[in-house]
Amino acid sequence: MEVASARQYEPVIGLEIHVQLATDTKMFCGCELSFGLDPNTRTCPVCLGHPGVLPVPNRRAIEFGLMIGLALGCEIAPRSIFHRKNYFYPDNPKAFQISQYDVPLCSGGELAGVRVHRAHLEEDAAKLVHAGESGRIHGAEASVVDFNRAGTPLVEIVTEPDIHSAAEAAEWARLLRETLRALGVSDVNMDEGSLRVDGNVSIRPAGEATLGVKTELKNMNSFRFLERGLDAEIARQEGILREGGQVEQETLHFDNRTGALSSLRSKEEAHDYRYFPEPDLVPIAPTEAMIEMARAAIPELPLARAERFERDHDLPADSARLLAFRGEQGDFFEAALAVSPSDPRTLANYVVNDVPPGSAATPEAVAKLVDLIGAGTVSRGAAKEVLEVLAAEGGDPEQIVADRGLGAAGGDELGAIVDQAIAENAGAVEKIREGKDQAIGAIVGAVMRQTKGRADGGEVQKLIRERIGA
Amino acid sequence: MTSELLSLTAAQAAERTRAGDLDPRELWDLYRERAGADDLGAYLWLPDDAPEMDASGPLGGVPLAVKDLFCVEDVPSTSGSRILEGYRPPYTATSVRKLVDAGAPMLGKTNMDEFAMGSSNENSGYGPVKNPWDESRVPGGSSGGSAAAVAAGLAPWAIGTDTGGSIRQPAALCGIVGLKPTYGAVSRYGMIAFASSLDQCGPLTRDVTDAALLFGQMTGRDPCDSTSLDYPADPRLPSAERLDGLRFGVPKELLDTEGIEPGVRAVFDTTVKRIEELGATVEEIALPHSGHGLAAYYVLAPAEASANLARYDGVRFGIRAEAPDLLSMYEETRAQGFGDEVKRRIMLGTYALSSGYYDAYYGQAQKVRTKIADDFRAAFERVDLIVTPTSPTTAFPLGARTGDPLAMYLSDVLAVPMSLAGIPAISIPGGLADGLPVGVQLAGPAFSEFEICDAAYALERAIGFGDLPWK
Amino acid sequence: MGRTLFCGAVIDREQVNHVARLARLRLTDEQAEQMAAELSKVLDHIEKMGELDLADVAPTSHVVELENVLREDEARPSWPRDRMLAEAPDADAEGFRVPSPGS
Ligand SMILES: [Mg+2]
Numbered sequence A: 001m002e003v004a005s006a007r008q009y010e011p012v013i014g015l016e017i018h019v020q021l022a023t024d025t026k027m028f029c030g031c032e033l034s035f036g037l038d039p040n041t042r043t044c045p046v047c048l049g050h051p052g053v054l055p056v057p058n059r060r061a062i063e064f065g066l067m068i069g070l071a072l073g074c075e076i077a078p079r080s081i082f083h084r085k086n087y088f089y090p091d092n093p094k095a096f097q098i099s100q101y102d103v104p105l106c107s108g109g110e111l112a113g114v115r116v117h118r119a120h121l122e123e124d125a126a127k128l129v130h131a132g133e134s135g136r137i138h139g140a141e142a143s144v145v146d147f148n149r150a151g152t153p154l155v156e157i158v159t160e161p162d163i164h165s166a167a168e169a170a171e172w173a174r175l176l177r178e179t180l181r182a183l184g185v186s187d188v189n190m191d192e193g194s195l196r197v198d199g200n201v202s203i204r205p206a207g208e209a210t211l212g213v214k215t216e217l218k219n220m221n222s223f224r225f226l227e228r229g230l231d232a233e234i235a236r237q238e239g240i241l242r243e244g245g246q247v248e249q250e251t252l253h254f255d256n257r258t259g260a261l262s263s264l265r266s267k268e269e270a271h272d273y274r275y276f277p278e279p280d281l282v283p284i285a286p287t288e289a290m291i292e293m294a295r296a297a298i299p300e301l302p303l304a305r306a307e308r309f310e311r312d313h314d315l316p317a318d319s320a321r322l323l324a325f326r327g328e329q330g331d332f333f334e335a336a337l338a339v340s341p342s343d344p345r346t347l348a349n350y351v352v353n354d355v356p357p358g359s360a361a362t363p364e365a366v367a368k369l370v371d372l373i374g375a376g377t378v379s380r381g382a383a384k385e386v387l388e389v390l391a392a393e394g395g396d397p398e399q400i401v402a403d404r405g406l407g408a409a410g411g412d413e414l415g416a417i418v419d420q421a422i423a424e425n426a427g428a429v430e431k432i433r434e435g436k437d438q439a440i441g442a443i444v445g446a447v448m449r450q451t452k453g454r455a456d457g458g459e460v461q462k463l464i465r466e467r468i469g470a
Numbered sequence B: 001m002t003s004e005l006l007s008l009t010a011a012q013a014a015e016r017t018r019a020g021d022l023d024p025r026e027l028w029d030l031y032r033e034r035a036g037a038d039d040l041g042a043y044l045w046l047p048d049d050a051p052e053m054d055a056s057g058p059l060g061g062v063p064l065a066v067k068d069l070f071c072v073e074d075v076p077s078t079s080g081s082r083i084l085e086g087y088r089p090p091y092t093a094t095s096v097r098k099l100v101d102a103g104a105p106m107l108g109k110t111n112m113d114e115f116a117m118g119s120s121n122e123n124s125g126y127g128p129v130k131n132p133w134d135e136s137r138v139p140g141g142s143s144g145g146s147a148a149a150v151a152a153g154l155a156p157w158a159i160g161t162d163t164g165g166s167i168r169q170p171a172a173l174c175g176i177v178g179l180k181p182t183y184g185a186v187s188r189y190g191m192i193a194f195a196s197s198l199d200q201c202g203p204l205t206r207d208v209t210d211a212a213l214l215f216g217q218m219t220g221r222d223p224c225d226s227t228s229l230d231y232p233a234d235p236r237l238p239s240a241e242r243l244d245g246l247r248f249g250v251p252k253e254l255l256d257t258e259g260i261e262p263g264v265r266a267v268f269d270t271t272v273k274r275i276e277e278l279g280a281t282v283e284e285i286a287l288p289h290s291g292h293g294l295a296a297y298y299v300l301a302p303a304e305a306s307a308n309l310a311r312y313d314g315v316r317f318g319i320r321a322e323a324p325d326l327l328s329m330y331e332e333t334r335a336q337g338f339g340d341e342v343k344r345r346i347m348l349g350t351y352a353l354s355s356g357y358y359d360a361y362y363g364q365a366q367k368v369r370t371k372i373a374d375d376f377r378a379a380f381e382r383v384d385l386i387v388t389p390t391s392p393t394t395a396f397p398l399g400a401r402t403g404d405p406l407a408m409y410l411s412d413v414l415a416v417p418m419s420l421a422g423i424p425a426i427s428i429p430g431g432l433a434d435g436l437p438v439g440v441q442l443a444g445p446a447f448s449e450f451e452i453c454d455a456a457y458a459l460e461r462a463i464g465f466g467d468l469p470w471k
Numbered sequence C: 001m002g003r004t005l006f007c008g009a010v011i012d013r014e015q016v017n018h019v020a021r022l023a024r025l026r027l028t029d030e031q032a033e034q035m036a037a038e039l040s041k042v043l044d045h046i047e048k049m050g051e052l053d054l055a056d057v058a059p060t061s062h063v064v065e066l067e068n069v070l071r072e073d074e075a076r077p078s079w080p081r082d083r084m085l086a087e088a089p090d091a092d093a094e095g096f097r098v099p100s101p102g103s
């Protein structure tokens, strides 16, 4: 008999991403988009769903939708229509959301090996501010609705279930965010909700093709929480299956603070959205000109940028992607490279590892440091210390080197230190002469200790060999 | 003097005010006073103060009664529903604004079937309207208040809305003219929606000239209504005296409809003879799918309505029932605020869209709609205009059909196919049957309103319907 | 719910209650009973259109032949908050009050 608990499970993950578009106005009315303004100061009869009002779509929102679709390699529907998605909730002013259903604007794309099922346009809901002290739904007595956000244009991107770990999901979502950021179609700020990622998770015995029962995971408002939430859900499902239970299809809320998952089933019950074509709107039939305009507005995207970094600057694939998928760091790298094009690998290495986004270092300073290394003025070891100072306090690397005496040891100073190290490590000298070359490490180490890392390792080895005639 | 003023059509009155022969304020005072003494239940709201009068516009300062379905800024606008009691819209409907700007100040808001759902005006949340020809009878609906007001001389003219006959049928039952425009010809912005793909607003007037005059000022693309279009012709008043060279079609499927009263049939037959006497040809045509129009309509309209009326949830406007939790707040508010017919249609529409039923009901109805529109297209290759009775019956007694929704729905069986096809149609009085008015409907291809009015004008003169039941 | 369509079948009370819940309409037992009877009669009429074979017919959701009716992304002033809150049956100084979902 097979022991369930011995099985290996493979997670199958698909993502649903809601992207708030960075238009000036809402999807179907002329109210300005806002964040953090006083409640209900950006509303009108249309976005409050007053009797008799009609929606008129925002041209730029359609353009942004097309740009996203094209950037994700989707097909653009020759004629897409809006539907009404009917459900009652205080954040939904008309009690239907205008969304797209069977003919979305974009379908069938791919990004970094994950297929994009569809990308469609819709409108955002309002915000419920809960009057209870917990700030969460349960336990609050009354709520107050703020309609400022209601009607904000959204693009909903749905992937195929092509992702197989939480880490992969987070990494892909990062790439998507950078792609959207590069497009300039959204603020992509997860804290502020302009990028919202939900996960569909199921697990199956490794090697099996059929999909397990999936759950939907909501409210993961950072990439870290996305990864944690997915991991928690994968573990929960594994636990159920190992105990011989069955996963139930449900929507789960991930608590960012406690890491707990709770069911939102009460809201799910009796969901029957009764989609039907929105009779107040006419079809969107993107013309050749509209598509060409959207295509022309697409800048270099992160994937292409990574390829360019690899190709033109000879970066290892890993650091090329790290830089390109974290757009700010990619920009930092390119700005520094413009100042100092001589050693992109070292520069990339520093940008990826030593100057996190938001640090005090400027691209010019990091570029100058790489130049100092190239000129032999600063050793690689000492450069690490300079970087720490740059990251923490900023400043000019030459000045930092001078102030802290971090200049490369060389000339007579280094010669004297090498001589002393040879004298103090007679045993090692003997071993080298016997052909045990690795014994040189002890002498190099002694020199490095003495110079506090300011010497160049290669230079030191060369000097030792010269001195002992090996 | 008063009765002389009262006998003027709106166009005649406008002509006088614009020429400086009549003070529009005099006209306002006359009609305001009559409207204030309304005992038909035609009005739901009247202003206390007279507006500023300006006779220089094309509508000459002739006051206009407005169906309560139109939103007018800061004026109670309830669409005949208790759920919107106290609602004062923060904006004005485009069509109303255009007419006011063209010189027709709003005289008041008229009664109607709740959310335009009904054919007798008995579904109003604020009481029924009586037919001025016989106060024991209904005026038709849903624009029953507007029709009764015009017929009784409580307004020179009025606007109403027509989703599946709601202008034409009450016009017929009250012996006046009602024009349902081509879908998209007039902006729907500010019309409290019933069924968005069908709703159109149009004039209810004493004669065809008034209808053409008012309609001519309503049309045009509105940036606030994605489904509105530029009207392809300039406004004009009808002047045809003959119908020479015109081909009229009589659709046999509609004329075979069960329940067309003999009196209605007789007036219709006489009208057809008159059409021929005026020089036109009349032939039988086929609209093979029109017999299914009512069925398709009673899926599509309630389905759209179920979504359009979901916003009445007690949160942002209108009434709210106090309840301990959100679900009961919704359910109680809607249970108290909506009348029986509205509930029935919400139920019907929700059911037709619900999981598992969409294809059989909504999907099938949309396809029937395609066929009905195709039928009309084919017919208009053979004939210029289609003529039918407007309603199978004359005004029926109050209460006669309230217990039988299907019987009530059948009141619109001859009007609904045109609504589904989005084409224009007018109802003009054809004569009397047992002392009650009978309407004749003329329908034409999209954007043929002025051609329809021309033909209707010639016919109107030949019929010579005569005076309205002044009180 | 597993009833066959277009066979003169009727909607029963259980279905009426389900639909009423979807539509947020509270019906008394008596109302539900009456609703079931009335809707059945209307549905009976409606279902006659099922006799038409329209498998290859395109649905018409709209008679206007317009496409791409769009507005420019240009802001216009929003309405004053007080004016909009004035229509609300229950509002505080800043927003629309509702019984909390889930409470
Ligand atoms: Mg969505």
Ligand SMILES: [Zn+2]
Residues within 6 Å of the ligand: A026, A029, A030, A031, A042, A043, A044, A045, A046, A047, A048, A151
């Ligand atoms: Zn707005």
